[in-house]
Amino acid sequence: xxxxxxxxxxxxxxxxxxxxxxxxxxxxxxxxxxxxxxxxxxxxxxxxxxxxxxxxxxxxxxxxxxxxxxxxxxxxxxxxxxxxxxxxxxxxxxxxxxxxxxxxxxxxxxxxxxxxxxxxxxxxxxxxxxxxxxxxxxxxxxxxxxxxxxxxxxxxxxxxxxxxxxxxxxxxxxxxxxxxxxxxxxxxxxxxxxxxxxxxxxxxxxxxxxxxxxxxxxxxxxxxxxxxxxxxxxxxxxxxxxxxxxxxxxxxxxxxxxxxxxxxxxxxxxxxxxxxxxxxxxxxxxxxxxxxxxxxxxxxxxxxxxxxxxxxxxxxxxxxxxxxxxxxxxxxxxxxxxxxxxxxxxxxxxxxxxxxxxxxxxxxxxxxxxxxxxxxxxxxxxxxxxxxxxxxxxxxxxxxxxxxxxxxxxxxxxxxxxxxxxxxxxxxxxxxxxxxxxxxxxxxxxxxxxxxxxxxxxxxxxxxxxxxxxxxxxxxxxxxxx
Ligand code: HEM
Numbered sequence: 411x412x413x414x415x416x417x418x419x420x421x422x423x424x425x426x427x428x429x430x431x432x433x434x435x436x437x438x439x440x441x442x443x444x445x446x447x448x449x450x451x452x453x454x455x456x457x458x459x460x461x462x463x464x465x466x467x468x469x470x471x472x473x474x475x476x477x478x479x480x481x482x483x484x485x486x487x488x489x490x491x492x493x494x495x496x497x498x499x500x501x502x503x504x505x506x507x508x509x510x511x512x513x514x515x516x517x518x519x520x521x522x523x524x525x526x527x528x529x530x531x532x533x534x535x536x537x538x539x540x541x542x543x544x545x546x547x548x549x550x551x552x553x554x555x556x557x558x559x560x561x562x563x564x565x566x567x568x569x570x571x572x573x574x575x576x577x578x579x580x581x582x583x584x585x586x587x588x589x590x591x592x593x594x595x596x597x598x599x600x601x602x603x604x605x606x607x608x609x610x611x612x613x614x615x616x617x618x619x620x621x622x623x624x625x626x627x628x629x630x631x632x633x634x635x636x637x638x639x640x641x642x643x644x645x646x647x648x649x650x651x652x653x654x655x656x657x658x659x660x661x662x663x664x665x666x667x668x669x670x671x672x673x674x675x676x677x678x679x680x681x682x683x684x685x686x687x688x689x690x691x692x693x694x695x696x697x698x699x700x701x702x703x704x705x706x707x708x709x710x711x712x713x714x715x716x717x718x719x720x721x722x723x724x725x726x727x728x729x730x731x732x733x734x735x736x737x738x739x740x741x742x743x744x745x746x747x748x749x750x751x752x753x754x755x756x757x758x759x760x761x762x763x764x765x766x767x768x769x770x771x772x773x774x775x776x777x778x779x780x781x782x783x784x785x786x787x788x789x790x791x792x793x794x795x796x797x798x799x800x801x802x803x804x805x806x807x808x809x810x811x812x813x814x815x816x817x818x819x820x821x822x823x824x825x826x827x828x829x830x831x832x833x834x835x836x837x838x839x840x841x842x843x844x845x846x847x848x849x850x851x852x853x854x855x856x857x858x859x860x861x862x863x864x865x866x867x868x869x870x871x872x873x874x875x876x877x878x879x880x881x882x883x884x885x886x887x888x889x890x891x892x
Pocket of ligand 1: 608666668669670750752772798799801820
């Protein structure tokens with residue numbers, strides 16, 4: 411399938427980047443980030459104090475300026491031949507849960523989304539999280555703090571712990587006793603060359619949707635999508651006509667606290683290394699890992715380079731997302747249906763069947779947490795220190811995006827429903843939860859051979875659903891007017 415190239419956006423579709431919170435479309439620049447989960451203890455006091463907090467929240471426009479400043483600084487270091495160093499910069503965003511809006515006595519029913527209105531704790535069983543009990547009495551195996559009532563989350567991202575901590579102290583001072591800290595989790599980019607790689611070792615943050623009316627020069631790859639798939643009230647938001655005006659230019663934020671069992675993943679990949687003529691044991695192990703994810707560690711998609719990594723391709727944004735799992739070339743030979751990236755964005759599997767994908771896209775903004783794997787963990791092939799991904803993503807409908815991706819696609823062994831293969835694909839190899847952890851298509855030369863995954867490597871330990879209002883709504887709807 412030929413890659414669709416974007417058309418220029420009609421002027422009516424231009425977004426107001428001064429009104430949308432920065433993390434949503436630009437991604438707050440983050441070497442480190444704190445997600446600060448709070449409960450409101452006094453709504454009037456909170457809303458009064460919010461007047462002093464609102465100016466700290468960065469818009470897409472301000473984040474774009476920060477990014478320009480970072481680039482300019484990098485160029486200056488290169489010009490002068492000085493050792494690269496980061497400039498002190500922080501970005502703050504905020505989002506509220508349904509219980510938060512309820513506490514503030516703000517009617518959020520027109521946000522419509524049933525997952526959001528119920529909250530993630532009541533959705534945990536649907537998502538496949540482990541726990542005890544059933545129905546509304548299901549208790550997920552989460553960290554205790556995430557089982558408490560959470561009203562909102564403040565995101566503070568920046569260049570260093572010092573900058574972020576300083577900003578957070580100021581915020582705590584602004585809110586005083588009007589909020590109670592439920593918990594705070596810190597994410598840190600991995601060190602050195604691994605900074606953009608998640609803990610299993612794969613380059614992350616490669617494929618996010620380009621937005622019509624925002625991305626001026628979209629990279630080659632999947633066609634840009636209408637902004638309303640991410641931004642509420644914009645063109646493409648299926649519930650646009652039913653939204654209340656204060657919801658416009660906001661977006662739903664899904665947070666998931668995902669622990670990763672890295673030594674166990676590495677051990678499995680090593681023990682089950684694919685036996686392909688011409689490849690060493692280590693290359694066979696790397697190939698298996700790449701076929702579970704759909705990309706090599708460098709970010710190179712296996713759809714384009716099926717038998718060996720190609721670091722140049724992986725690091726080239728003009729090429730590393732320009733593929734589509736086109737049917738005429740692929741019978742799980744290039745990329746297994748159960749690989750993480752094919753499960754969560756099936757590209758041509760949908761498009762060739764005439765099924766649009768854009769209403770299911772998400773804008774991912776996560777960050778890693780926890781230390782590097784220690785020598786002892788490597789030796790014992792066992793996780794001894796908590797590490798993983800603070801998964802965060804934005805969308806205009808949780809039910810149609812995150813929830814569907816996790817519950818309907820990743821946890822569904824029969825997905826993608828396709829005539830292309832006689833084999834059952836199996837669950838998403840990385841995030842799939844539930845019975846059916848055997849995958850087809852993993853051995854490129856014998857797609858019918860099934861590989862049984864002996865354990866889960868991604869363990870959810872908490873999360874919540876939020877809504878990030880526009881900058882204008884923070885000032886006019888959340889803050890109490892003077
Ligand atoms: C610890 C858990 C996870 C890990 C290690 C992980 C890792 C990755 C990696 C390495 C990529 C490929 C690089 C890229 O395109 O950015 C990726 C892509 C992606 N992931 Fe995850 N991920 C995790 C959780 C999730 C969850 C919970 C979801 C949603 C339910 C998700 C949805 C996606 C999507 C939509 C893509 C892009 C697919 C594409 O456009 O090609 N991921 N992930």
